Amino acid sequence: CHQALFCKATLFDRLGLYNEDYFIVSDYEWLLKAFFDKNIAIRYCNFIFTNYSLNGFSYDKKNVFLVKKERNSVVQANYSQYERAICWFLYKQMRAPLRNKNFRNLCLKIFGLNR
Numbered sequence: 001c002h003q004a005l006f007c008k009a010t011l012f013d014r015l016g017l018y019n020e021d022y023f024i025v026s027d028y029e030w031l032l033k034a035f036f037d038k039n040i041a042i043r044y045c046n047f048i049f050t051n052y053s054l055n056g057f058s059y060d061k062k063n064v065f066l067v068k069k070e071r072n073s074v075v076q077a078n079y080s081q082y083e084r085a086i087c088w089f090l091y092k093q094m095r096a097p098l099r100n101k102n103f104r105n106l107c108l109k110i111f112g113l114n115r
Contacts, residue, residue, distance in 0.1 A: 005031075011040070024058050025070040032074070032087060 015033045018026035034040050058067050075087045 007034070014040075022070050022074065024063070024067050025074055028071060029074045029078070032078070036079075036083065 011034065015030060015037070018030050020026055022029060035042065057063055075084050079087060
C-alpha cells in the first residue's frame with residue numbers, strides 16, 4: 001500500500017503520469033517503474049502518516065479477479081521473466097521490501113537488471 005508515498009513532482013516528469021488505461025492498478029504500474037529505476041532513491045520511513053480503510057474497490061472480494069488480471073497485465077507487458085519474479089515477490093511481501101534498505105539493490109543484483 002502506498003497511501004503515504006511522497007515523491008518530488010519531477011519524478012512524474014521522468015516516469016510519466018499514471019497510466020489511466022488501467023482502472024485499478026495504474027499506481028502499481030507507476031510504482032514498479034520507480035522501483036526498477038536504479039537512479040531513484042527509495043527510503044522507508046518507520047512512521048504512520050495515514051490510516052486507511054480496507055473497504056475500497058481493490059479490497060472487495062468480488063473484484064479480486066479484475067485486480068489480479070490488471071496486475072498480471074502490467075507485469076506481463078512490461079517486465080522480463082526475472083523482473084516478473086521480483087514483482088510477484090513484492091506483491092506478496094507488500095511493505096516489507098522497502099523496510100530493508102538493500103532489498104531493491106539485492107534484487108537488481110541477483111537478477112542482473114540494468115534498468
